[in-house]
Structures are given as C-alpha cells and as structure tokens.
Amino acid sequence: xxxxxxxxxxxxxxxLEDVHHAFAAxxxxxxxxxxxxxxxxxxxxxxxxxxxxxxxxxRLGATPAEIFPxxxxxxxxxxxxxxxxxxxxxxxxxxxxxxxxxLAPLPESRPRSSHEVPARAGVVVVGGGIMGLGLAxxxxxxxxxxxxxxxxxxxxxxxxxxxxxxxxxQWTTPTMIRLARRSIELCRRFAVDLGINVWxxxxxxxxxxxxxxxxxxxxxxxxxxxxxxxxxxxxSRDEALDIVPELDPxxxxxxxxxxxxxxxxxxxxxxxxxxxxxxLGVRVLTFTRVTGFETSGRRLTVVVTDRxxxxxxxxxxxxxxxxxxxxxxxxxxxxxxPIRHEILVTESTRxxxxxxxxxxxxxxxxxxxxxxxxxxxLGDPDEPEGVVLASxxxxxxxxxxxxxxxxxxxxxxxVVRQWAGCYDVTPDNNPILGAAGYENFLQLSGFVGHGxxxxxxxxxxxxxxxxxxxxxxIFERFAVDRFARGEPVREDFIIG
Amino acid sequence: xxxxPDLRFAPDCTIELDGSPVPARRGESxxxxxxxxxxxxxxxxxxxxxxxxxxxxxxxxxxxxxxxxGVPNQRSCRVPCRPGLVVSTQNGFPSARCDLLGVLDRVYxxxxxxxxxxxxxxxxxxxxIATSRRFTGQGRLxxxxxxxxxxxxxxxxxxxxVGGGPAGLGAAEALAGTGVPVLLAESDSLLGGRLRCxxxxxxxxxxxxxxxxxxxxxxxxxxxxxxxxxxxxxxxGGSRVVVLRVEEGTPPLRLxxxxxxxxxxxxxxxxxxxxxxxxxxxxxxxxxxxxxxxNGLVPGSFAVVxxxxxxxxxxxxxxxxxxxxxxxxxxxSDLRGGRRIRSxxxxxxxxxxxxxxxxxxxxAPASDLARQAGAALVFxxxxxxxxxxxxxxxxxxxxxxxxxxxxxxxxxxxxxxxxGRRAGKAAHGxx
Numbered sequence: 001x002x003x004x005x006x007x008x009x010x011x012x013x014x015x016l017e018d019v020h021h022a023f024a025a026x027x028x029x030x031x032x033x034x035x036x037x038x039x040x041x042x043x044x045x046x047x048x049x050x051x052x053x054x055x056x057x058x059r060l061g062a063t064p065a066e067i068f069p070x071x072x073x074x075x076x077x078x079x080x081x082x083x084x085x086x087x088x089x090x091x092x093x094x095x096x097x098x099x100x101x102x103l104a105p106l107p108e109s110r111p112r113s114s115h116e117v118p119a120r121a122g123v124v125v126v127g128g129g130i131m132g133l134g135l136a137x138x139x140x141x142x143x144x145x146x147x148x149x150x151x152x153x154x155x156x157x158x159x160x161x162x163x164x165x166x167x168x169x170q171w172t173t174p175t176m177i178r179l180a181r182r183s184i185e186l187c188r189r190f191a192v193d194l195g196i197n198v199w200x201x202x203x204x205x206x207x208x209x210x211x212x213x214x215x216x217x218x219x220x221x222x223x224x225x226x227x228x229x230x231x232x233x234x235x236s237r238d239e240a241l242d243i244v245p246e247l248d249p250x251x252x253x254x255x256x257x258x259x260x261x262x263x264x265x266x267x268x269x270x271x272x273x274x275x276x277x278x279x280l281g282v283r284v285l286t287f288t289r290v291t292g293f294e295t296s297g298r299r300l301t302v303v304v305t306d307r308x309x310x311x312x313x314x315x316x317x318x319x320x321x322x323x324x325x326x327x328x329x330x331x332x333x334x335x336x337x338p339i340r341h342e343i344l345v346t347e348s349t350r351x352x353x354x355x356x357x358x359x360x361x362x363x364x365x366x367x368x369x370x371x372x373x374x375x376x377x378l379g380d381p382d383e384p385e386g387v388v389l390a391s392x393x394x395x396x397x398x399x400x401x402x403x404x405x406x407x408x409x410x411x412x413x414x415v416v417r418q419w420a421g422c423y424d425v426t427p428d429n430n431p432i433l434g435a436a437g438y439e440n441f442l443q444l445s446g447f448v449g450h451g452x453x454x455x456x457x458x459x460x461x462x463x464x465x466x467x468x469x470x471x472x473x474i475f476e477r478f479a480v481d482r483f484a485r486g487e488p489v490r491e492d493f494i495i496g
Numbered sequence: 497x498x499x500x501p502d503l504r505f506a507p508d509c510t511i512e513l514d515g516s517p518v519p520a521r522r523g524e525s526x527x528x529x530x531x532x533x534x535x536x537x538x539x540x541x542x543x544x545x546x547x548x549x550x551x552x553x554x555x556x557x558x559x560x561x562x563x564x565x566g567v568p569n570q571r572s573c574r575v576p577c578r579p580g581l582v583v584s585t586q587n588g589f590p591s592a593r594c595d596l597l598g599v600l601d602r603v604y605x606x607x608x609x610x611x612x613x614x615x616x617x618x619x620x621x622x623x624x625i626a627t628s629r630r631f632t633g634q635g636r637l638x639x640x641x642x643x644x645x646x647x648x649x650x651x652x653x654x655x656x657x658v659g660g661g662p663a664g665l666g667a668a669e670a671l672a673g674t675g676v677p678v679l680l681a682e683s684d685s686l687l688g689g690r691l692r693c694x695x696x697x698x699x700x701x702x703x704x705x706x707x708x709x710x711x712x713x714x715x716x717x718x719x720x721x722x723x724x725x726x727x728x729x730x731x732x733g734g735s736r737v738v739v740l741r742v743e744e745g746t747p748p749l750r751l752x753x754x755x756x757x758x759x760x761x762x763x764x765x766x767x768x769x770x771x772x773x774x775x776x777x778x779x780x781x782x783x784x785x786x787x788x789x790x791n792g793l794v795p796g797s798f799a800v801v802x803x804x805x806x807x808x809x810x811x812x813x814x815x816x817x818x819x820x821x822x823x824x825x826x827x828x829s830d831l832r833g834g835r836r837i838r839s840x841x842x843x844x845x846x847x848x849x850x851x852x853x854x855x856x857x858x859x860a861p862a863s864d865l866a867r868q869a870g871a872a873l874v875f876x877x878x879x880x881x882x883x884x885x886x887x888x889x890x891x892x893x894x895x896x897x898x899x900x901x902x903x904x905x906x907x908x909x910x911x912x913x914x915x916g917r918r919a920g921k922a923a924h925g926x927x
Contacts, residue, residue, distance in 0.1 A: 002833065002834060004771035005544070005546070006771050010767070011558055013543035018607060036611075048557065051882055055769075076868060077726070086644070086748065192616070196611050347635075348633045351630070351632065352637055411638075414569070
C-alpha cells in the first residue's frame, strides 16, 4: 500500500509534512515555502497546490501579511522549444514604455521579519543575498558577531536566487582563477560545513567556440589555466561529442573542457549561511528596506530603514543590482549598472547532460539540474540598463533558437518556467571592493553575473580583512578608485 | 463494464501501452481509453515513486503524464487516440505498474528531507548526489527531432476572449452583439466548458447555445479557435501579447495583440488534502462527467462521490445509471490503496470498498493568466482559495483586461454566463 502521505503538490511530491518542516524552519511566506519545499515548481505551475499550501500556512499561523501569492512565472502552459523557435525575436522589442506598469505588483502589506530592528550594531550589511549572508557568516566565524543583515524581500529574492548555479575555474586572470578555485573547494564542503545540501555536481564546463576567433581565445586561456594548475583541456569536435553526444557538430570548431567546474543548487546557500550566522549571533532581518543614511564627517553613522534606525560602526553595501541605488542614498556614486538577464527551465528528463555548456560569443549557457531540468540563459546585447525583473517572450524565442541550434534534440523539450535577475555590471567586468565615499562604507558589489560562484571565497577574504587580517591583494586591485587611477583590467570571459 | 454500451463509444482502433494492445476510440483522449481499459497507473511520481494516474481529465493537473509517440511527459488526457499510437508509462523501473523504486516511498515513509540528507560527511554527501542524480528526471529525451514549426503569426484583434465555457461564451456573445470582431479561444476541441458535463441546473444554458454564440461571433467578423491553448501573456516592448497554441494548427503559435482581453479560464479541480490523496482512481467530477457524456467512460465498478454540491449529486446519479455502485459522502478520510484506491472511510466511520473516488468539492480559480497580465489576487479565507481581485463587472484595474465566470467566485453556469455578458459589455465600452 502507498504510505499515508498527504500530497499537496503531486508534480514534485511535496507533502503536508514538507510544508510543516518549512514553516518550522522559519519559511512562512509563499515565496520562501515554494523555494524550500519545491511546491509549485513542476510542470503544472501550482494550479491547485497554491491554494492547498496557503490554507495550510494560514492554519499553522502565518499572518495575513505573510500570505501573498508567489510571483507568477510564464508560461502558464509548458511549450516546446521547437514551437518557440517559430517566433521571430526581432519582432519583439525591448523598449520600455516611459512608465511601465509593474507586471508583478508587490502586495499591499508585506510580512515582517521576526527580529526587531536593533538600535545599534557593529556592522550593518545591506543586502541578504549570498554576498551579504556569506560575509555575515564568515564575520561571525571570525568572532565579529554584532552584525545585522538587512534584506528588502525574502531570502533568495534577488540574483542569488535567480542564477543558473554555475561554478567554474575557467577564468582569464590568475586572481579570478584563485578565487574561483577556493570557491569550488568551499562549495564541495558546503553541505558538511553548513549542514545543508547544495547539490554540488562537478560535471565540468564545456565552452564551445563557434569559429576560429573564439577557438584562439580558448587557446590563449589554456596557457593561463595551465600556468595556474587548472585541468582545462582543449577539445576537438569529436572529443566534445564524446562529452555531449547530442551537440550539433557543425555549430562549433573546438572547445575547452574543465572537469572540476560544475553546478550547484543556489537557494540553500543562503539558508545555510543565514541559519549558521544566526546561530552565531548575527541578526538577519528580511522584508526590511534601507531608506537612507546619516553621516558625520567621513563616516556613515546611522542606517535608516523602513522599520527603524540602526547606528553602526561599519556599513557593507552588498545589494547586488541595487548597489548603485543604495550607495546613492549615501550620496556616493558607483559606476555599477544593473542589466537584466533572463533564464528558464524546461521539464525534467532523465540525466543526459553532464557539463554546463556555453557557446562563446552568443551568451548561451545551459546545464541539467540535479532534478533533471535544463536550466539555461542567454544575454541580450540590446538589453537596456535598469532593475527590471519582468520576463519576455523575446528571450524565450532567442534562447530556443540558440539552444536548438546547439543541441537540436532539445526542440522537443518544453519550457516550464522563466524568470529574470539582474547582473550588477561594472565598466571592466570586475567587482568593486572596499571603502567608497566614506571610510566605513565598504562595497562588496559589481560581480557581473558571477557573484554567486565568487561569494564563498570573496566573503571569506573580506571577513578576514574586516576582522583585522592583512588585506588580500584583491582589495587594492578591485578598489573603486582603480577607474580614476586608470588601472582597470578588463575581464572578458563573462557568460550570458 | 468499462464503457456505456453504445455504438458511439465502441472502440474502433488499438493503441499500445508498454507493448500491450489497448482498445480505443479514435479521437478520445489517451487517458480515457486507458481508464476504460482498466489502466489507472500511467507513471510514478518524482521523488517517492508513488503511482500516478489521471485526475482532472481536463488538461490542468499533469498527473496523467506518459511518453506518447516518443515524446516524454505528455498529458495523456490531452492527446487524442489514433490507431497504432504508442504509449509508455514513465519513471517506473521496470514499469510504472511494478516499480521496484516504489520502495523509496516506504523507506522514506515519514518524508525525505532533501536539504539535510547525508550532510554528515563529505563522502556520504558525494554519494548522495551521485546516487540521487541517477534517479531523478521524468522521461527520457524525445526519440526524434521535431520538424520546425511554421512561423508564428501576429494578429491584431479588437477583442480576445480566452475560454469557451459559459462565461467566455457570454462575453463573446455580448461583444459580438455590439458588432465587435472577437477572437474566442478554447483550449479543448469543443466549446461549452462545463456545459458539456451535463451536471448543471435547469436554468443553465443548453449546450446548443455554444453553437449559436459561435455563429454570432463569426457573423461579426470574429473567429472561434478550438484546440487553442493560451500559453501566457507577455508585455514585450510595453504591448500586451497573448500567445495561443493551436493543436495541429498551421502555424501552431499565434501572437495575439488585442485591445480588450476577457479571461474566462474557469477553475482547476483540487484533490482533497487527505493522506493518499494522490492515488490513481481519484477523479475530478467535471472531467469524469464529460468523459462519461462524450466517451461513455465508466471508470470502475464502485464510486464514492465526495462533495455536497449539486454537481456531486447529479454525477452520483449518472454514475449509478451507468451501472456503477455509488456512495455519496460529504466527508471522507483514511483513503487506502496500493496502485489504485481500494477503500475510503466515510463520515460516520464506515469503511467502503471502492475503486473510484470522485472529487466534486473545491475548485481553485484558474488565475494564472490573469496574474500574468498583472491582476491582483486576494485570499478568500473562508473558501481557502485565491481569487482574482475584480469588480462585479470583471474589471481588474488593468487597462483592457477583464475576468469573468467561476475564476472570480463560485457560480452556476447561467450566472457565469451572465458575468461574461457583463464583462463583455464593460469591455465594449472600453476604447
């Protein structure tokens, strides 16, 4: 006999008990419960489970303010990538009307964090993404526990919860390679260190060069990789087909493969960091928005939020795509620009794709998640600047054309869900670290779409520096004044 | 008795299920043909490998997914039968009927906390990741490449009505009545929505009304599109576009830009939140009623009909007339069964052996499209449902967007038609 489970989401086998666990672990709003349990992420997209889970949360004691539906993700019915190829993306514009109606209006009332806003804190971290939470965790480990993290939404609301989960060593400079290797090492240990699974799977990264020009770039990179001890190797067409037999060989001339690169499941990183940091004394305040700063001389003295004021010794701006906006509240101008990047998942199939595949020059990348979905994105060169999180049909058709050209059999896979996040882009594609404007206003931003994979290593170094260690060279190299000094070194190996 | 003894319903072809022949009627859905032949299990669930089979029979729940014609994860309630169609059950090792991995359901009888599974040592953790990857995923890649579809067509309409049930028909009738050319999109192969179930009241419009509306729509320069599913609403470049997929259509996709959009997408059936509520043999009342009317499907020999509304009693009577033993009940608990429901405990404690549990209770508003177009939802605490926030005229607060019918609140079919007419008239006043 089938066991006595009450199944609330039959697509993903999410049970009543799963919802109880999530609630007990502090996930009280539907966005968080969706992410923690996986309910509503299957092919039916929560057609009946949304109501079932909501009533259970209400019964468990969620407040009316915590009960708002999670953001609707197109499409409402799965459709094949082959069908999407029939749409001409050129007919769909990225122009934004002067005052676009927000597609997903925020609920009128929002839930409140269970923590009170403290009057004082040693360190206030603005942004509860992987950077902010990773920093808080690492600070706490170093004994700096008087830390408050402010997050305007739920955990995983920003780019940390919206990325494709790729982690790779294949960069172009020794610095980035060093950081990436350390991150991968930490990702491999994350489940044991932090007590929560992140499903790190090292299936490698396969970069494909569509033409000679890109192949030469891979050859140049290989020399840097070899000098830094990476296991990257150049692969011929046939060797690439050995790795992914479904590739269309006419679409590329060569490739580069590194078996140590891989993919993770992003959401648990934030829960792991937040839970462990809180157990060490850090306070993580969700649904708390920074509205301004008060200053005295060359120092920020108070962080003003929509729920109260916090006087503090140091402020860290780890707000990702909102970093420029947050800095502007202190009158500090950052060169960062938020640029939307879209992404999608297909229905899940049995495992067939081991590495993350990326096609140089096109911005296409895709991998197969632990659950069997193809997760992929594609940058759009025409994307204008701005924090916009709406999903477009144009992206669906562009992505469909790109991935079916690369792997034709994917035409039969159906898209289940799409969403968008923002890259936090800097002029040289490198991050901005350290003080800006005020001596105690530290930046931890500008990671241009690869912040997630850099965070474990960078937050460890940043916490060390804040706790009194000698600064790592990255803090000079990536200081904001490098632009004024005229010393930026451009990173060109950006995906998406 | 798997079908009503009527020549209209008699099998006239054979399809294949996991290599065995199954009699079917051309044009009826694969799910109906398989249920009629006694095959309730079509796949196994993602995590615990619990049996899965058709529930809604109306294209909303995805419980009836199977590999059909070499394409994985097809909702078998949406695929019409034709001779020689090859159906394979999914996610069972070796088959969905006898799945060795069903043991996972017992091993993790109290649930599987995937977040904290095997985090005690690095070695165990790597083992967990490698092992679980082997077991994940529903279905294998398609057998063959899909041929490229003809280019999607852009269309501009004065009005688009999504949903050809009573509310959508009411809206289309009102719009056509004022001379507006309207595109009426229905995802199924026939108009009528729940009017096709034959469970309504005397005051409800007759099913023949649907044909009248279709005629009026066509006369005013409009069009009725059947088998046309609305896939989503996007706002690229600030213009709202509704994408329709027309089954077997050339081209399959239509990008519809309409000045007025009326959404009348109805409701989704919801399984009761009870232990073993996912057993095959649980069937949603309306989907079953339609299959009974149109395909003569008699799903088993003993049905417990759960629900206190008029639809429940009407369907109980029809199932009884069709030869099933029937027990109506207002509450049920302690569902039991292995591969299919076997018994239910009724409110007064009596345990009833059955092979079918008909769910005629709560239906969740199909608010997906409305939300995508920017309409707000409110949680109805009493009914425990999300409803689209709208005025009595179906206004959503979004320019050019109205809603009508049961997606707003529970309504009889004639009332739903009336809300459709009201929304249609309100939309006509919009320029």
